[in-house]
Amino acid sequence: MLPSKPEVFRGLKGRQIIDEADSVEYLDEMLASARASLMWGQGQITVISTQGDEEG
Numbered sequence: 001m002l003p004s005k006p007e008v009f010r011g012l013k014g015r016q017i018i019d020e021a022d023s024v025e026y027l028d029e030m031l032a033s034a035r036a037s038l039m040w041g042q043g044q045i046t047v048i049s050t051q052g053d054e055e056g
Helices: 027-040
Strands: 014-018 043-047
Touching: 014 027, 027 043
Parallel strands: 014 043
Antiparallel strands: none
C-alpha cells in the first residue's frame, strides 16, 4: 500500500489505484502525478471513494 502523498506516484508505471479519494488530503496533486506517469506507457488510474459528509 502506498501512502497518500503525490510524490509516491512519480516514476510509477502500470495500474494505479487511489482508494477512499474523498479523504486524501492532496488529491489534486496525486492525480496530476498519476496522470504524468501515464506519459511513459500504458497504464490505468482508478479512483475509488465513498461519499463523505461535510464534517469530514
